[in-house]
Amino acid sequence: MTNIAYVSKIRINAIFIHEFKISSKLEAQIISNQTLNERKKDEEEVEEKIQxxxxxxxQQELLKAIKHSTTMTSYVFSQSSVIFATNSSLS
Incomplete structure (x- = not known):
């Protein structure tokens, strides 16, 4: 009887160890998935910030171009006025 009880105890321990290994693997997989999800989230946030x-x-470059264009337009109009005024006075 003691041999049977001992063998049964070994089998129960083996089953427990096997279940513990499976549980540990599942926990490791869950942690790994969480880490991957966090990385994806971080990458998405970084990409969003880059955009x-x-x-x-x-927008800054466009604003600079608009300001430059406005300045150049004003300059051209002022020069045209000078030329027009000069031409009018010469006539």
């Missing part, structure tokens, strides 16, 4: 920064830089 926002890119849009801001584009």
């Amino acid at each position: 926002i920064i890119g849009q801001q830089k584009y």
Whole structure:
């Protein structure tokens, strides 16, 4: 009887160890998935920030171009006025 009880105890321990290994593997997989999800979330946030920064830089460059264009237009009109005034006084 003691041999049977001992063998049964070994089998129960083996089953427990096997279940513990499976449980540990599942926990490791869950942690791994959580880490991957966090990385994906971080990558998405970084990409979103890059897009926002890119849009801001584009808007700044566009604003500079508009300001430059307005300045150049004003300059051209002022020069045209001088030329027109000069031509009118010469006539």
